Amino acid sequence: MKALRCSLIVVLLLSITAVAPASADEQKTIFYNVTTDEAWAAGMALGQANKALEVGYKVVIFLNVRGVFIASKSFVTDTNGASGKSMQEMLKAAMGKGAQAIICPMCMGKAGMTMDDVIEGVVKGGPDVTMKAMTADNTVVISF
Numbered sequence: 119m120k121a122l123r124c125s126l127i128v129v130l131l132l133s134i135t136a137v138a139p140a141s142a143d144e145q146k147t148i149f150y151n152v153t154t155d156e157a158w159a160a161g162m163a164l165g166q167a168n169k170a171l172e173v174g175y176k177v178v179i180f181l182n183v184r185g186v187f188i189a190s191k192s193f194v195t196d197t198n199g200a201s202g203k204s205m206q207e208m209l210k211a212a213m214g215k216g217a218q219a220i221i222c223p224m225c226m227g228k229a230g231m232t233m234d235d236v237i238e239g240v241v242k243g244g245p246d247v248t249m250k251a252m253t254a255d256n257t258v259v260i261s262f
Contacts, residue, residue, distance in 0.1 A: 147176040149252050151261040152185035157205060160188060161198030163262035164208035171215040178251045179212060180243065182222035186229050189221050189240045206237060213239045220248055 148170050150163045167177045187193040188205040195205040203211070213219050220243040221236060233242055241247065252259055 145174065145176060145256065147178060147251075147254060147257040149178045149180065149257050149259045151180050151182070151252075151259060152188065153183040154262065155184045155187040155193070155195055155205060157196035157198055159262045160185065160195075160205050161200065161208065163260070164188075164205060164212060165198065165200060166260075167212045167217055168208065168215065171212060171217055177212060177215075177217040178257075179209065179217055179219045180222070180248060180252070181219065181240070182225045182243075184225075184229075186221055186225045186231060189219065189236045190229075190231060191235055191237055210237065210239075218251065220251065222248070 148167070150167050152160055152163045154160050164179070167179055171177050181189050188195065188209055190206075193206075197204055198208060201208065209219060219240040221240050222243050226232070226236070226242075251257070
């Protein structure tokens with residue numbers, strides 16, 4: 119089972135590279151819906167997001183449910199096995215490459231967080247921000 123999961127991860131990462139957008143006119147946005155702070159799933163989402171940025175996709179990362187902890191200045195996450203980086207490091211790397219990171223305000227409140235607790239560059243979501251990004255033309259939504 120572990121070998122199957124590893125194989126699927128490799129195939130997904132390679133498929134992003136193989137289908138890079140042909141031009142800016144055809145550029146797609148990948149909207150990553152990240153609902154967990156668990157290093158395996160969140161690491162997969164953030165690893166894909168970083169790879170997608172490297173090959174020319176626009177990327178939006180929506181942190182919600184337990185995924186909000188990834189944006190916390192003080193929350194310590196496990197490291198991703200493939201990269202050896204924390205979830206915060208992977209998020210910051212994606213944002214440094216141009217990803218937009220959005221955090222769910224209701225989930226953030228449930229987690230006991232405020233925007234003061236969130237790393238720089240993450241924006242507060244809401245219907246006018248999140249839904250607009252999620253439903254934009256040429257956008258593919260992937261949930262983790």
